[in-house]
Amino acid sequence: MAKDTHNRKVKELANQLKKENWNVKAHVSGYETPDSIGKNNFIPDIVATKGGKTKIIEVDTPRTENSEQLAAFQRSAAHQKNATFEQVITTPRKKKN
Numbered sequence: 494m495a496k497d498t499h500n501r502k503v504k505e506l507a508n509q510l511k512k513e514n515w516n517v518k519a520h521v522s523g524y525e526t527p528d529s530i531g532k533n534n535f536i537p538d539i540v541a542t543k544g545g546k547t548k549i550i551e552v553d554t555p556r557t558e559n560s561e562q563l564a565a566f567q568r569s570a571a572h573q574k575n576a577t578f579e580q581v582i583t584t585p586r587k588k589k590n
Contacts, residue, residue: 495554495585502552502583503538515541515548531565547576552583 500521507519518527519539527540530549539550549566553559563580570578 495557498583498585499538499552499554499557502581506550506552506581507539507541510539510541510548513543515543517541530569533561533565535559535562535565537566545575547573549576549578550581551579552581554583554585558582 503519503521504523507517507521507524510517517539518525518541520526520536521538527537529536537549538552539548541548541550547570549570551563551566558580566578570576
């Protein structure tokens with residue numbers, strides 16, 4: 494269930510960035526997969542580039558957070574010029590009765 498919530502949010506963010514003319518790679522169907530980062534080859538959910546800027550975005554649900562992965566993405570952004578890292582926490586939609 495959490496995976497559906499996660500993938501829906503990744504797609505939503507990727508589509509929004511695309512509308513804002515970012516070049517988007519996303520770890521969901523319909524997009525080219527971003528390159529892996531770090532010695533453990535973590536794949537970020539979204540890597541977007543525009544005008545020399547890079548955004549690395551990781552979407553997590555409250556139970557999927559991986560501190561090692563987040564640290565790798567933060568380090569990668571810190572070592573690139575004009576790069577930022579964002580973590581987005583998404584929560585599953587409430588079921589309607």
